[in-house]
Each structure stands twice: as structure tokens, then as C-alpha cells.
Amino acid sequence: MQGPEVAWYLAVAAFLFATGALGVLLRRSPLIVLLSLEIMLNGGNLALIAFARHHGDETGQIFALAVMAVAAAEVVVGLGLIVAIARKRIDLDVDKLNILRG
Amino acid sequence: MGNVVVWIVWVVAAFSCLASGVAVISFSNPFFSALALIGNLASLAVLYLLLSAEFVAAGQVLVYAGAVMVMFLFVTAYLGGRADAPWAGGPTWQQVGAVLAAGAILVEVIVVIGLTASGKLSHEAKIDSSFGSPHEIGRLFLTDHLLAFEITSVVLLIAAVGAVILGSHAHLRGALSEKQKEAGAGT
Numbered sequence: 001m002q003g004p005e006v007a008w009y010l011a012v013a014a015f016l017f018a019t020g021a022l023g024v025l026l027r028r029s030p031l032i033v034l035l036s037l038e039i040m041l042n043g044g045n046l047a048l049i050a051f052a053r054h055h056g057d058e059t060g061q062i063f064a065l066a067v068m069a070v071a072a073a074e075v076v077v078g079l080g081l082i083v084a085i086a087r088k089r090i091d092l093d094v095d096k097l098n099i100l101r102g
Numbered sequence: 103m104g105n106v107v108v109w110i111v112w113v114v115a116a117f118s119c120l121a122s123g124v125a126v127i128s129f130s131n132p133f134f135s136a137l138a139l140i141g142n143l144a145s146l147a148v149l150y151l152l153l154s155a156e157f158v159a160a161g162q163v164l165v166y167a168g169a170v171m172v173m174f175l176f177v178t179a180y181l182g183g184r185a186d187a188p189w190a191g192g193p194t195w196q197q198v199g200a201v202l203a204a205g206a207i208l209v210e211v212i213v214v215i216g217l218t219a220s221g222k223l224s225h226e227a228k229i230d231s232s233f234g235s236p237h238e239i240g241r242l243f244l245t246d247h248l249l250a251f252e253i254t255s256v257v258l259l260i261a262a263v264g265a266v267i268l269g270s271h272a273h274l275r276g277a278l279s280e281k282q283k284e285a286g287a288g289t
Contacts, residue, residue: 003108003152006226007219011212012116012149016123018208023127025200031132031178035139038166039123042146045158052234053153056227061155061234062247068158068165069254073261075170079177080265086181 009050016043028093030085034078041071108152115148136174143167155234 016039023036045064052060086092118141125138143166150159215223232238243251 002105004112005219005223007215007223008112008116009149009153010215010219010223012119014208014211014215015120017211018204019120019123019127021207022200022204025203026197027127029132031174031181032127032135035126035132035135035174038139038170039126039142042143046146046149049150049153049155049158052155053229054223054226056229056233058234058238058242059247061158061239062242062250064155064158065161065239065243066250066254068161069258072165072170073257075173076261076265077268079173080268083177083180084268092181 006050006054010047013043013046013050016040016046019043028095030078030082030092030094030097033094034075034082037074037078038071041067111148112152115145115152119145119149132178133175136171136178139174140167140171143171153234154229157234157236157239160236 020036020038020040020043023039024033027033027036045067048060048064048067052058052064082092085097090097122138122141122145126135126142129135129138143162147159147162147167150156150162
């Protein structure tokens with residue numbers, strides 16, 4: 001295989017996952033928390049595709065496509081929740097959204 | 103010669119991927135964060151191409167950087183640019199804990215990769231030119247992974263229905279409370 005070996009891709013995936021985890025823990029705006037979740041999912045996807053290339057087996061790519069579909073579903077529900085919260089004139093701050101009351 | 107070019111492309115893609123990832127979590131305006139995430143997804147697609155996953159790279163650009171991020175940008179524009187200042191004031195114990203937790207994840211994964219990389223990860227499998235092509239992925243989806251394919255469609259359908267229900271509830275209640283206000287103002 002030309003270029004870097006799989007370990008380098010895995011290092012990038014680990015950095016992406018840690019960046020996303022930092023964003024989820026650090027930021028208070030639910031929109032940016034959702035964006036950070038996307039970064040974490042993409043870190044996982046990169047590792048899946050790197051291992052698919054390493055083993056010469058396309059199952060990892062199939063799994064990555066399934067992860068992309070689940071991520072799209074998650075974004076749809078998350079954005080629906082955020083719009084519903086914003087319409088009720090509640091502050092978009094995950095520290096303040098700590099009761100499960102409609 | 104080709105190897106050097108691949109390395110250069112990899113370094114540029116990986117660096118822009120990490121830099122835009124850090125940009126996503128450090129912009130105070132969600133709109134700029136979403137734009138940075140588009141750059142992140144595009145550079146990830148380059149990495150997927152280097153791993154000969156052509157179909158996933160195309161899907162990444164079309165589905166993620168296209169559809170999902172446009173939806174994100176629409177919602178961000180709809181809600182207005184409410185910037186929260188992530189670094190305002192001194193660091194609280196929550197922020198220190200968050201940085202420590204993310205650093206711990208990173209160190210753990212890097213150490214594990216370093217321990218395994220020396221032996222097992224060095225020699226790749228030989229692949230033919232059809233590896234990761236739309237033809238191969240489509241064949242696998244309709245033969246070996248048919249159940250996953252169908253379940254994915256059900257998951258997407260449920261998510262769409264759930265989003266519609268969430269939106270309509272908020273809409274109905276908003277209209278109801280406005281009517282009550284009008285009634286209250288009338289009497």
C-alpha cells in the first residue's frame with residue numbers, strides 16, 4: 001500500500017474522537033454539542049474504513065455507511081428537539097436543560 | 103514518486119481535518135462551527151479515498167457535507183446567531199475536568215495503537231481494483247448485509263416521523279398559547 005500505514009489513520013481517528021468528546025463536554029450550546037457528536041462519529045468511521053483497508057474486507061465500509069445513516073437520523077431528531085426547545089423560548093443551554101418536563 | 107505524492111496528500115488532508123475539528127469546537131458562533139465541520143467532512147473524504155473507499159467518500163460528501171450540513175445551517179440561521187462565549191471567565195472545574203477526560207481518551211487510544219502497531223498493523227492485505235467501488239458495496243448490501251440495509255431504512259423512517267411529530271407538537275402548543283393570550287387580552 002502506498003502512503004502511510006493504518007496506524008497513522010488510527011491516530012487521526014483518535015485525535016478526532018478526542019476533539020469531539022472535548023466539544024461535547026465543554027460547550028453549552030446544543031447545536032455545537034451535536035456538531036461535536038458528528039466529529040466523534042466520523043472518528044469512528046475513519047477507524048472502521050482504515051481497518052477495512054487493512055484486512056481487505058469491505059464489511060467495515062458497509063458498517064461506516066450504516067453509521068452515516070444513523071448519524072443523519074440522530075441529527076434530524078436532535079435538530080427537531082432544538083427547534084422545539086427554541087420555540088418555547090427556553091434558553092439553548094445544556095446546563096439549564098436539566099428537567100424532563102414538556 | 104507516487105508514494106511521496108500520497109504522503110503529501112495524506113499530511114494535508116489529516117492536518118486540515120484536525121485543524122477544522124478544533125475550529126468546530128472553538129468558534130463561539132454555531133454558524134462558523136457548522137462551516138468548519140463541512141471542511142472537516144471534506145478532508146475526511148480525501149482520507150477515505152486514500153483508503154480506497156470511493157463509494158463511502160462520495161456518500162460522505164453527498165449525504166454529510168451536502169444534505170446534513172445544509173439542514174444544520176438552515177436551523178442555525180433560523181435560530182439566529184446566538185453565540186455563547188466558550189472561554190469567557192476563568193476555567194471552571196467543569197472545563198478542567200472536560201479537558202482531562204478528553205486528554206485521557208486520546209492518551210489511552212494512542213498508547214493502545216502504539217502497542218499494537220509495531221507488529222500487527224504493518225502489513226496490509228492485497229486488494230484488487232474493485233475494492234470499495236459502488237458495484238462491490240451495492241452487491242454486499244443486497245446479499246450479505248441485506249438485514250442491515252433494511253433496518254437502516256426503518257431507522258431513517260422512524261427518525262423522520264419523530265422529527266415531524268416534535269415539530270408539529272411545538273407548533274400546536276405555540277398556536278394554542280397565542281390563542282389563550284388573545285383571549286386573555288380580549289376579556
